[in-house]
Amino acid sequence: MRIHKRGIVSPYFEQIKDGKKKFEIRQEAQGAEFWVGDELILIHATTGEKIHCKITYRYAGDIGLQKGYVILGIEVLHGKEENKKEAVDNQGTPPHLGSTYVMVREQSRI
Numbered sequence: 001m002r003i004h005k006r007g008i009v010s011p012y013f014e015q016i017k018d019g020k021k022k023f024e025i026r027q028e029a030q031g032a033e034f035w036v037g038d039e040l041i042l043i044h045a046t047t048g049e050k051i052h053c054k055i056t057y058r059y060a061g062d063i064g065l066q067k068g069y070v071i072l073g074i075e076v077l078h079g080k081e082e083n084k085k086e087a088v089d090n091q092g093t094p095p096h097l098g099s100t101y102v103m104v105r106e107q108s109r110i
Contacts (some may be wrong), residue, residue: 001037001039002034002035003040006041007043008045021077026072027069028070034070035058036056036057037055039077040054052077053076053077055073056071057071077080
């Protein structure tokens with residue numbers, strides 16, 4: 001499972017937060033692909049507020065979609081402690097915007 005951090009602007013941020021928008025169209029980079037079960041952290045470009053989502057569906061076909069892009073079905077993870085405002089620097093830019101991701105290793109049970 002990976003955790004992907006991506007920036008997002010209004011009004012899309014609010015539509016996801018309010019439960020009206022349940023998908024994202026995103027460009028994929030080699031080595032940073034989105035997969036069902038991954039977590040997607042959307043960070044508001046102005047306020048730094050975060051929404052944690054789980055990817056529930058992935059479409060990367062060539063019909064109706066430009067190469068290198070995917071459509072992701074997402075579900076907001078309510079009650080996550082991380083769904084709070086993030087500090088914004090002096091230039092008004094929240095940290096962690098862009099195409100960064102963190103690899104999370106699942107621990108196996110013995």
